[in-house]
Amino acid sequence: MTDLNCKVSTRKNATLTSPAPVRDGGRGGLHRWASLLFGILLIFVFVSVIAPWILELPYMKSVNHVIQERGIEANLYDYTEVELFADAEFYMRHAMEDSPKDTSYMISIIAGVLLFSLAVWIGYKYVLPDRKE
Amino acid sequence: MPVDQSPGETGKNVVIDRGEGKISDLWKKEDYWAVWLGFAILIVGALIYFPMGSSYDFKDKKTKEIKTAHPGTGIEEQNRIIAAEKKNPFPTVAFYTAKDKKKKFQAKSSTIGSTIKKWTSKPGTWTSNPLNAFFMSKDQASAVKKESGLINKYNDAKEAEKSAHKNAKVADATAKAAGYQDSGLNNAAITTIKDWRDKKQVAGGLKKKGLPASKAHNKIFQLIMLMIGMAVFFGIGVAAMGQSFSKFFIGFLFVFAIACLAFTMANQTTIKGLGIGYAAWAIIIGMLISNTVGTPNWVKPAVLTEYFIKTGLVLLGAKILFGKLVAIGQPGIFVAWVVTPTVWLTTFWFGQKILKIASKELNATICSDMSVCGVSAAIATAAACRAKKEELTLAVGLSLVFTSIMMIFMPVVIKGFFPPHMVQVLGGAWMGGTIDATGAVAAAGAFLGDTALYVAATIKMIQNILIGVIAFLVAIYWCAKVECKPDQKVSSIEIWYRFPKFVIGFIAASIIFSLADASFGGDISNTVIKQGVIKGMSDIFRGWFFCLAFVSIGLATNFRELKEHMHGGKPFILYVCGQSLNLVLTLVMAYIMFYKVFPEILPKIDPALQMLVK
Numbered sequence: 001m002t003d004l005n006c007k008v009s010t011r012k013n014a015t016l017t018s019p020a021p022v023r024d025g026g027r028g029g030l031h032r033w034a035s036l037l038f039g040i041l042l043i044f045v046f047v048s049v050i051a052p053w054i055l056e057l058p059y060m061k062s063v064n065h066v067i068q069e070r071g072i073e074a075n076l077y078d079y080t081e082v083e084l085f086a087d088a089e090f091y092m093r094h095a096m097e098d099s100p101k102d103t104s105y106m107i108s109i110i111a112g113v114l115l116f117s118l119a120v121w122i123g124y125k126y127v128l129p130d131r132k133e
Numbered sequence: 134m135p136v137d138q139s140p141g142e143t144g145k146n147v148v149i150d151r152g153e154g155k156i157s158d159l160w161k162k163e164d165y166w167a168v169w170l171g172f173a174i175l176i177v178g179a180l181i182y183f184p185m186g187s188s189y190d191f192k193d194k195k196t197k198e199i200k201t202a203h204p205g206t207g208i209e210e211q212n213r214i215i216a217a218e219k220k221n222p223f224p225t226v227a228f229y230t231a232k233d234k235k236k237k238f239q240a241k242s243s244t245i246g247s248t249i250k251k252w253t254s255k256p257g258t259w260t261s262n263p264l265n266a267f268f269m270s271k272d273q274a275s276a277v278k279k280e281s282g283l284i285n286k287y288n289d290a291k292e293a294e295k296s297a298h299k300n301a302k303v304a305d306a307t308a309k310a311a312g313y314q315d316s317g318l319n320n321a322a323i324t325t326i327k328d329w330r331d332k333k334q335v336a337g338g339l340k341k342k343g344l345p346a347s348k349a350h351n352k353i354f355q356l357i358m359l360m361i362g363m364a365v366f367f368g369i370g371v372a373a374m375g376q377s378f379s380k381f382f383i384g385f386l387f388v389f390a391i392a393c394l395a396f397t398m399a400n401q402t403t404i405k406g407l408g409i410g411y412a413a414w415a416i417i418i419g420m421l422i423s424n425t426v427g428t429p430n431w432v433k434p435a436v437l438t439e440y441f442i443k444t445g446l447v448l449l450g451a452k453i454l455f456g457k458l459v460a461i462g463q464p465g466i467f468v469a470w471v472v473t474p475t476v477w478l479t480t481f482w483f484g485q486k487i488l489k490i491a492s493k494e495l496n497a498t499i500c501s502d503m504s505v506c507g508v509s510a511a512i513a514t515a516a517a518c519r520a521k522k523e524e525l526t527l528a529v530g531l532s533l534v535f536t537s538i539m540m541i542f543m544p545v546v547i548k549g550f551f552p553p554h555m556v557q558v559l560g561g562a563w564m565g566g567t568i569d570a571t572g573a574v575a576a577a578g579a580f581l582g583d584t585a586l587y588v589a590a591t592i593k594m595i596q597n598i599l600i601g602v603i604a605f606l607v608a609i610y611w612c613a614k615v616e617c618k619p620d621q622k623v624s625s626i627e628i629w630y631r632f633p634k635f636v637i638g639f640i641a642a643s644i645i646f647s648l649a650d651a652s653f654g655g656d657i658s659n660t661v662i663k664q665g666v667i668k669g670m671s672d673i674f675r676g677w678f679f680c681l682a683f684v685s686i687g688l689a690t691n692f693r694e695l696k697e698h699m700h701g702g703k704p705f706i707l708y709v710c711g712q713s714l715n716l717v718l719t720l721v722m723a724y725i726m727f728y729k730v731f732p733e734i735l736p737k738i739d740p741a742l743q744m745l746v747k
Contacts, residue, residue: 036425043398043417051403063541064406066580071338074540075399075410076572077508077679079594080452080663080672084575088590090236091583092461093655094215095737108731109459112466116474120606123478128610129485 154630163440166370168638171447174674175642175666179649181249182240182665186657189243204238208656211235222313223323226298226305229330238660241669252355253673256397258405266397267352274349283339290336297329331583360389363677367440377434384435388688391418392680408537408573411676412508412683416526419687428688438685442516443635445678446604448671449509450642453601454662456650461591464734467726468566469596472718476504477603480711488703493615494520497607498528499704503711506597507532507569512679513604517633518611522686523694529683531708532569539564540573544580555728557739561585562723565592567715584739601636601643608636 055064067074072084079085159165188203211231218228240246256266265273278284301322308315308322364385372378395415398404422428428436458466477500484496498520502511508529515525547560560581565588568574574593578586612631617623623631646666650658698704727735 032426036421039421039425043421047398047401047404051407055403055406059545060541063544063576063580067406067576069335069338070579071340072572072576072579073405074408074572074576075405075570077410077412077570078449078452078672078675079571079590079597080667081676082571082575082590084579084586085571085590085594086236086663088587089457089461089594090232091587092464092591092738094232096461096463105463106459109462109466112462112470115467116470119471119474119478123474124606124610127478127482128614129482 160373161375162634163370163374164443164634164638166374167440167443167635168447168641170366170370170444171450171635171638171642174448175451175646175671178666178670181245182661182669183649185240185243185665186653186661189240189245191242192244192247199244202238202243204240204657204660207238208235208660212656221309222319224326225309225322226301226326226329229326235656238656238664239668240661240665242664246665246669249669250673253359253677254352254355255676256352256356256393256400257350258400258402259397260402263397263401266400267356269348269350271349287336287339290332290339294329294332294336297325297332301325301329334583356393359677360386363389363681367437367444370440371434371437380431380434381437382435384432387429387432388435388681388684391415391422391684391688392677394418395680395684408540408570408576409533410508410570410572411680412529413533415680415683416529416687416690419684420526420690420692421687423688423690424692432688436685436688438522438682438689439516441678441682441685442512443633443638445675445682446513446516446635447638447642448675448678449513450601450639451646451671452663452667453598453643453647454650455598455643455647456658457594458598460655462595464588464727464731464738465562465565465592465595467730468562468719468723469592470599472566472715472722473504473596473599473603476711476715476718477501479714480504480707483710484703484707488707490703490707491700492521492524492698494518495524495527495698495704496707498524499531499707500711501603501607502528502532502569503535503708504715505599505603506571506593507536508679509597510600510603512682513600513639514607517604517608517636518615519633521694521698522689523691523698526686526690526695527698527704531704535708535712536568536570536573539568540570540577543568544577547581547585557582557584558588558727558735559720559723561588562592562727563716563720565589566596566719566723567712568593571597588738601639605636605640608633 054060066072070084073082076082155161185204187205188201190199190201192198193200211234214231215228215235218225218231221228241250257269259265260277265277269277304318304322304325308318311318313319364382367385368378368381371381392411392415395411395418398414398418399409399411480500480503481496484490484500485493490496494515497518498511498515501514502508504510511525511528511532514520515528520528543564544560547556547563551560561578561584564577564581564585565574568577568589571590571593574589575586578589609628609632612628613623616631646662650662653661
């Protein structure tokens with residue numbers, strides 16, 4: 001599907017779109033289905049026994065209490081999905097509103113961006129190895 | 134793009150590309166299709182939500198009547214109150230009430246927004262019966278409510294909030310009567326107002342978390358329709374790229390079903406508490422199938438990891454708003470933007486030179502997921518440098534494990550070892566800069582307190598802006614240095630040919646929405662962009678697309694290949710060393726910035742310090 005394999009590489013299986021693994025031909029159908037059932041059993045044991053036990057550990061209990069009480073989606077990956085991040089932005093915007101967006105404020109923002117660029121430039125020039133290395 | 138074998142390199146399995154671009158690439162290449170599909174969603178979202186800045190219809194949850202909200206005038210009115218109240222020495226009850234009212238203007242709450250949400254919703258929360266994620270009758274719902282005591286808990290929390298609100302109003306009025314000149318009355322008012330806000334958070338949390346889990350619902354029909362809709366959506370691109378639409382369609386049904394299963398597992402209440410998200414479950418379930426009974430042949434045409442990831446990444450670009458940096462950036466820009474590249478570069482160098490990790494792609498993916506923000510950064514980097522699916526799996530797995538550990542132990546360390554006046558701000562900044570996943574940052578921050586949560590979340594948001602920048606730079610580095618022959622000079626046009634075009638879509642989405650954000654202005658932008666196009670459209674689909682991608686990764690991952698990458702535990706060592714450096718540098722930088730360079734910010738963001746100062 002992709003045209004992205006055009007690289008100097010000895011990687012046999014490059015890119016995220018490489019094909020699905022081929023089943024082990026040496027194993028019988030019954031063995032494969034038994035393995036699947038065993039995997040499902042392990043997941044079941046984890047969800048119904050191990051995970052609740054972990055959450056009952058003394059310290060974990062208090063962490064979980066906060067998570068439940070505040071309705072925090074602790075297993076989400078993006079900040080826009082987590083409601084509390086919107087609260088945080090709201091709070092911080094108001095807290096920062098008192099700081100006039102004057103020259104010194106903007107200089108500090110620009111200085112941060114410049115330092116970032118400097119770090120990237122030094123890295124590209126002197127730290128990141130070339131292919132030949 | 135044609136591929137040549139260099140005569141001199143024959144036999145070494147070295148291939149050199151000869152860049153070439155054609156107009157037909159626009160409809161024949163996956164990267165471009167990711168851009169078209171991603172932008173199609175964003176444009177539809179913009180057409181729906183952008184006009185809602187002036188008014189929109191919504192259904193009142195209490196009366197069930199359709200009402201009209203006017204964000205323009207409503208927000209203006211609340212801003213007037215906020216401006217007047219800000220003259221007082223501390224945030225008053227009226228100030229917070231106005232803020233709360235302003236927050237209610239959300240385009241995604243409109244009737245169209247609610248309909249989109251309904252037809253794209255993921256399997257719901259459940260506790261003991263997984264079928265409840267899809268279907269719950271009224272009887273079952275009331276039984277769940279009774280059994281869990283959710284309603285009682287919520288009612289108690291609501292009562293406590295009301296009572297605290299009353300106390301706060303009395304204390305506020307007393308302080309006001311004294312012209313806010315009596316520090317004793319002021320401090321009493323600050324304390325009671327804080328108590329009210331805490332109780333309001335608790336009641337809000339219970340309402341959000343508990344009540345939806347015990348509401349009657351039937352998502353089966355919607356999920357089937359969504360599955361068909363998404364199959365057609367992606368199928369158009371598949372057909373244009375010369376693959377069989379029907380084969381893709383049939384295989385997609387299976388991939389989608391596994392994605393639903395992954396969301397179901399992630400939405401189990403105990404699993405949520407442990408911070409194990411859908412990505413982990415999608416990979417686990419996919420791998421379990423592919424490495425036992427095998428991925429069925431009829432499913433393979435729909436196992437299109439990159440296609441799903443790239444489309445999701447274009448959508449991700451829309452939420453990377455640069456205006457955020459100017460609005461809330463000062464306290465955190467040095468922590469997030471100086472430490473992150475330093476850690477990335479040092480860790481990458483360490484991986485190549487000291488650990489001698491064979492795959493630069495694996496090294497880069499781990500560096501991004503450890504130093505930027507976990508799963509999203511790992512996906513973006515892996516796609517930009519064309520990492521193997523096993524490498525992305527490994528990087529995401531490491532991130533998920535360490536995120537859970539850090540979410541639990543960092544608050545303990547901070548509470549145990551930090552001076553009390555530094556717990557909130559320094560602790561929050563430290564966690565925000567180092568914990569990978571945003572959900573875990575919120576959980577760990579909330580455990581320390583509101584201020585720590587807000588600081589941690591702010592640092593994380595500023596760091597999130599880097600996802601696109603890092604992906605762009607990685608793509609450039611790969612095109613210009615990594616993917617070329619020794620001593621070969623790569624021309625700009627060659628870099629363009631090799632450059633993953635979806636990154637352009639990602640950056641373009643970010644720039645366009647940043648400009649829209651700036652032109653709408655803070656509050657209206659929040660209503661129509663953040664709480665409209667992003668939360669009411671792109672986030673919903675992005676979640677699905679990434680889940681489909683992780684299912685595809687699982688269905689195409691071989692345990693044995695994964696084991697090869699773990700050789701000598703090098704990825705683990707790389708992550709641990711990199712994260713240790715990240716922890717040290719973030720702590721030092723946060724201390725210098727918050728306590729030495731910008732100490733005047735502290736009283737503004739920490740009410741406790743504000744009280745001390747006042």
